[in-house]
Amino acid sequence: MNILDIFVAGRAVTSLMLLVxxxxxxxxxxxxxxxxxxxxxxxxxxxxxxxxxxxxxVEKGKPVMFLPGQGKLGTxxxxxxxxxxxxxxxxxxxxxxxxxxxxxxxxxxxxxxIMQDIVKQAYIxxxxxxxxxxxxxxFVSPKMQAYMSKVGTMMExxxxxxxxxxxxxxxxxxxxxxxSFEAGAFSIGxxxxxxxxPFFLAVCDxxxxxxxxxxxxxxxxxxxxxxxxxxxxxxxxxxxxLLLLIGSILVNLGVDVLPWFKM
Amino acid sequence: xxSFYKSTLPKWILFICGIVVLIASIFVVPEPxxxxxxxxxxxxxxxxxFAICLGAVSLGINNVKRTVKKQSGWCYSIxxxxxxxxxxxxxxxxxxxxxxxxxxxxxxxxxxxAAIYSILFFQVGTAVYRTFIVKNPTATVLLIFAxxxxxxxxxxxTCTIPGLTxxxxxxxxxPQMSGSRGIMIxxxxxxxxxxxxxxxxxxxxxxxxxx
Numbered sequence: 001m002n003i004l005d006i007f008v009a010g011r012a013v014t015s016l017m018l019l020v021x022x023x024x025x026x027x028x029x030x031x032x033x034x035x036x037x038x039x040x041x042x043x044x045x046x047x048x049x050x051x052x053x054x055x056x057x058v059e060k061g062k063p064v065m066f067l068p069g070q071g072k073l074g075t076x077x078x079x080x081x082x083x084x085x086x087x088x089x090x091x092x093x094x095x096x097x098x099x100x101x102x103x104x105x106x107x108x109x110x111x112x113x114i115m116q117d118i119v120k121q122a123y124i125x126x127x128x129x130x131x132x133x134x135x136x137x138x139f140v141s142p143k144m145q146a147y148m149s150k151v152g153t154m155m156e157x158x159x160x161x162x163x164x165x166x167x168x169x170x171x172x173x174x175x176x177x178x179x180s181f182e183a184g185a186f187s188i189g190x191x192x193x194x195x196x197x198p199f200f201l202a203v204c205d206x207x208x209x210x211x212x213x214x215x216x217x218x219x220x221x222x223x224x225x226x227x228x229x230x231x232x233x234x235x236x237x238x239x240x241x242l243l244l245l246i247g248s249i250l251v252n253l254g255v256d257v258l259p260w261f262k263m
Numbered sequence: 264x265x266s267f268y269k270s271t272l273p274k275w276i277l278f279i280c281g282i283v284v285l286i287a288s289i290f291v292v293p294e295p296x297x298x299x300x301x302x303x304x305x306x307x308x309x310x311x312x313f314a315i316c317l318g319a320v321s322l323g324i325n326n327v328k329r330t331v332k333k334q335s336g337w338c339y340s341i342x343x344x345x346x347x348x349x350x351x352x353x354x355x356x357x358x359x360x361x362x363x364x365x366x367x368x369x370x371x372x373x374x375x376x377a378a379i380y381s382i383l384f385f386q387v388g389t390a391v392y393r394t395f396i397v398k399n400p401t402a403t404v405l406l407i408f409a410x411x412x413x414x415x416x417x418x419x420x421t422c423t424i425p426g427l428t429x430x431x432x433x434x435x436x437x438p439q440m441s442g443s444r445g446i447m448i449x450x451x452x453x454x455x456x457x458x459x460x461x462x463x464x465x466x467x468x469x470x471x472x473x474x
Contacts, residue, residue: 005291006290006291007289007290007291008288008289008290008291015290018289018455019289021452021455022455022459025455025456025459026459026463029459029460029463029465072311074307074311075307079453079454079457079458082457082461082466083457086466109314109315109317109318110310110311110314112314112317112318112321113314113317135325135328138321138322138325139317139318139319139321139322140322142315142318143376145375145376145379145380146379148379149379153336157335157336171383174383174386174387174390175382175383175386177390178386178389178390179386181393192450192453194443194446194447194450199390201394202390202391202393202394203390203393203394210446210449210450211446211450211452211453211454213453214453214454214456214457215453217466223465225460225465226460226465226466229456229460229465232456233452233455233456236452236455237448237449237452240448240452
């Protein structure tokens with residue numbers, strides 16, 4: 001019996017690569033956690049700007065708005081939603097400590113309940129239980145156009161001081177970013193959706209793009225296991241670049257490498 | 264005990280569900296395990312439906328509060344509440360395929376949706392204007408490439424300037440494609456990383472109720 005027969009047909013090589021990569025990630029994560037290696041995470045200007053954004057809002061006496069994107073949990077865009085939740089927990093903690101008013105309208109029902117719990121825990125942890133307001137996080141509508149309309153109005157009515165947009169974004173990106181600019185807010189845009197990165201780059205004051213948003217949780221929490229996994233991801237990227245170079249050379253030599261990945 | 268229900272139990276449920284789905288999608292597994300994996304994935308839809316109910320209740324409560332307190336825009340909250348109750352009522356009593364429900368969808372919901380989306384046209388204009396202001400060398404490169412791409416997509420220009428279409432195709436196929444593929448590879452690696460951390464319970468912020 002061929003060892004590759006244990007895998008689903010057509011996915012053997014890619015599955016094997018995925019498993020090797022996962023084990024490597026876990027290994028580096030554990031090594032960093034047990035201080036066998038000492039990995040550090042580089043500065044991320046966009047993430048450092050979160051404190052700046054909250055500070056600006058506090059100085060102006062205006063609210064901070066956090067938008068968790070359009071990526072739903074349980075779909076292919078869960079990564080963006082998870083990254084948005086990670087960032088939100090830091091934003092809400094900082095807002096609670098600095099006494100900044102926070103608004104977090106969402107169109108994601110599953111993310112809504114998680115965000116509610118994060119807000120409650122953050123205010124309790126900051127010793128400001130009495131300041132906890134369940135209407136900080138509001139569910140607007142799962143439909144994009146209704147969400148766009150409501151959030152745009154909220155930005156104008158509440159005269160927000162800063163706007164932090166994080167997660168997977170789609171059609172509502174430009175609308176949100178432009179409306180926050182029109183409201184005079186300092187804006188930070190972070191997304192893992194390649195098609196919406198140009199909009200954030202064009203309109204926002206600071207931009208966090210691509211897989212950087214998945215590293216935000218590790219960067220802000222300084223958790224060793226999480227930093228270890230980011231180190232593992234970087235090694236994975238180096239291996240992929242080497243494989244791309246080898247693949248390019250083989251293809252130019254006339255070797256058809258595509259069937260190898262369809263085994 | 265509270266910590267067990269709010270932290271330990273969800274972590275174990277997450278771990279078991281993640282591992283079962285991962286194994287069933289990679290390895291050739293017995294039919295019952297495959298069915299369990301499918302059921303777990305179907306369960307996401309059920310959870311989302313419950314979450315939508317929770318969200319609708321929250322939406323209703325917030326708007327009732329706004330109306331009672333007569334906060335700014337309270338009259339819009341009344342419109343929202345009437346629309347919400349009427350749509351749910353008609354949907355439940357007459358069915359989603361009924362003529363009345365479809366009338367709401369086709370003649371109220373769809374035009375409103377199109378009207379909101381059409382405003383994006385003007386916002387694209389203002390965003391493009393601000394992007395094209397030459398602030399530094401990077402912005403200049405962006406301006407040049409953007410102008411070439413816009414002109415390359417206009418038939419009136421491409422028929423008068425020979426080679427513009429080929430240049431436009433090259434921009435899209437080589438520099439643009441290599442940039443976006445780089446981002447896509449990074450995203451793929453990042454998603455695996457965040458998934459491993461979540462399944463193993465190492466993604467701190469996702470654990471509700473924990474610091």
